[in-house]
Amino acid sequence: MGKPPNIVQPFNRGDVIPDVGLLGRDGGIVQIFRQDLAGTTLAIWRTGPDVSPAAIIDAERLAGEFAVVDANLIHLVVGAPPADVPGPSAGSALTQIFDPKNQIAPLFGLTGEGIIAIDRGRRFIGSFADQGPSDGLALCRDIFAREPSGTLATQAPVLLVPGIFDTAEAASLIAYWDASAKEIVNSVANAAGGNTYDGPQIKRRVDTAIQDRRLFDLVKTRIERRVFPEIVKSFHCTLARMEMPRIGCYDAAERGEFRRHRDNTTPYTAHRKFALSINLNDGYEGGAVGFPEYGRMAYRPPAGGGVVFSCSLLHEAQPVTAGKRFGLFTFFTDAEGGKREDEMYAKHGSGMNRYTVR
Secondary structure, eight states, X not given: OOSGGGOOSOOOTTOBOOOOEEEETTSSEEETTSTTTTTSEEEEEXXXXXXXXXXXXXXXXXXXXXXXGTEEEEEEEESSOGGGSOOOOTTOSOEEEEETTOOSGGGGTOOSSEEEEEOTTSBXXXXXXXXXXXXXXXXXXXXXXXXXXXXXXXXXXXXXXXXXXXXXXXXXXHHHHHHSOOEEEOBSOOOSSSOOOBSTTTEEEEEEEOOOHHHHHHHXXXXXXXXXXXXXXXXXXXXXXEEOOEEEEEEGGGTOEEEEEOSSOSTTTTTOOEEEEEEOOOSOEEOOEEOGGGOSOEEOOOTTOEEEEETTSOXXXXXXXXXXEEEEEEEEEOHHHHHHHHHHHHHHOOOOOEEEOO
């Protein structure tokens, strides 16, 4: 039956969905992110086996219109094998898949007929009960109309990940920073030997480490389910460890900034592979992330979104000129980097908290 039995946790909005394989009409397995469906918005129409032939015909008629907005309609039938359900005509744009044991739809919070929406980046948009193909088409049209488009002439090799935290989650992280003991951070790395750049002329940020277990678990879950899959897909790298996340504030009153640097130039940091910077708020000026080796473009994801980049890239957090920029910051490495990290800890020692990715 493909992969459904391995998926055990319900999805939250914003989670990246693995490539689920379900039974096709011909008895084979249909991957819902196969190449002709990948990179499009998916409206998955969930019904029971009692769907009428007329409803199938109507869905077929609408299925062709999804392509106009770079989307696809998939008909998910639960509770019956293919032979018991009317199917689309040959050559139809409607993809039909079957889940006889109803293993998938409940993971999206849908128990009856409705639409499950997944964006072109494989992120779960939401489930909409009592809606059909025409509602799914309207949703896809709205998403398409709001997507930015254009042509890029140059870009740093970075990954922008939207929606890692929702508004309430980001606010809770800022509230934790407000209520916690803080540390003024004004160095790239507190290393035992090697290149360490100290002083507020380089970096002005006030941090707190996340010590609250509930909040840490939330951050861990969001990163594992919304960031790690994107890194694996984009950079073909499997991660093994994550450093303890820190919440930081760049304050315009202190001209908060972090001048040009790399994140892996000391014995203390050489194991790092990727950095993650998540914006937690809007309402400030300046503060974008720049990559000077790749031009003058600046990167500023919306609140809750982040930018992932190689720790070898020269980068900067530009000065905040008005207000306060709050962010969550951490670093990742792979298994080989984990070995180097262990060697570094054995040689130099450190009081730094570590978290090993499961």
